[in-house]
Amino acid sequence: MRDGIRLRGKAQLGASAKVTASEILAENTLALHLTKPADFSHRPGQWLRLTLPTTGESRILSIVSAPHEPVLTLATRISDSTFKRALMKLSAGAELGITQASGHFTLQEDVSRPAVFIAGGIGITPFMSMIRTAAKTASVQKIILFYANRTASSAAFLSELQDLANTNPSFDLVATLTAPKDDTTAGTGETGKVDHEMLMRHLPDLAAPIYYCVGPTAMVRATRQTLLAAGICEADMVFETFTGY
Structure with missing residues (x-):
């Protein structure tokens, strides 16, 4: 776990x-x-x-x-x-x-295909290493991060991600709040869960990317159903679930 x-x-x-x-x-x-x-x-x-x-x-x-x-x-x-x-x-x-590092939740080697990251809350953590590495190496692979949090104050790394999106043309950030407060919505761009309509607003071709999703169990399950309903094949989806302890 x-x-x-x-x-x-x-x-x-x-x-x-x-x-x-x-x-x-x-x-x-x-x-x-x-x-x-x-x-x-x-x-x-x-x-x-x-x-x-x-x-x-x-x-x-x-x-x-x-x-x-x-x-x-x-x-x-x-x-x-x-x-x-x-x-x-x-x-x-x-x-x-x-211990030494382990795990298979890593980025595909084919940089010609965009990578769509969908993170819920603390599910952002494995993506941060990927995004920082892409920025350091000036990767040409397009990365689009959908990052969902209840409020802006609970969104870890949000300022860093906004800075990276402003300076790295290969990285786009779509930050969304599911329970926004009136004084904390500025700069996040979206509200609500990451659903089919939100993906359509930001992705020109839903079939082109490989999708990576990490977050709470219910969020990951809902995202999988959303992607399947949109016609995305299982081979183009990678999931891990945070259940907490």
Whole structure:
């Protein structure tokens, strides 16, 4: 499970990393910045297992940082679980166990086909590494991100994504709020769930892209049905589900 995701792949035993900093990215979202072991590598979209040495508890978390970044960054929704409470209390210098990166939720190699990312809430995390990598390498592949959150204040990385969309001609952002507040709708562009009509407004050809979707179970199921109803074949869809813990 990745923040509750059902995953394929087996994580290999790794090493330890120290917390360099932690921060609240958005409402109920925590980022942990860790030292990166010399032998650590990952592909954008992968995950690792994080272990608290004091309790032995471990969870799988998405890697937000891109492979070229010197620091390893993870992000997760804050909850009242014992594991999340322990993460919130970590200070700089705390040592954590990490595995090598694993997982198959990675970008296709055919850059001639657009990639449509559909993220619900904390489902944005695996996409951040992909988007940062595409910007760093000046990838010519067209990426369109549909990013759904209840409110702007709960949308992690929204400012960074808006900046990337403004500076990278190959990246488009469609941010939508499902429960907007009157004072937080500016700059998001859309309201409501990502549905067939929203996709039609922003995609000139629904059959051209490969679709990647990560989010809560109900959202992922609804997106799959939307894509199937639009005539998208199963081979052009990649899903992972966050159920939380």
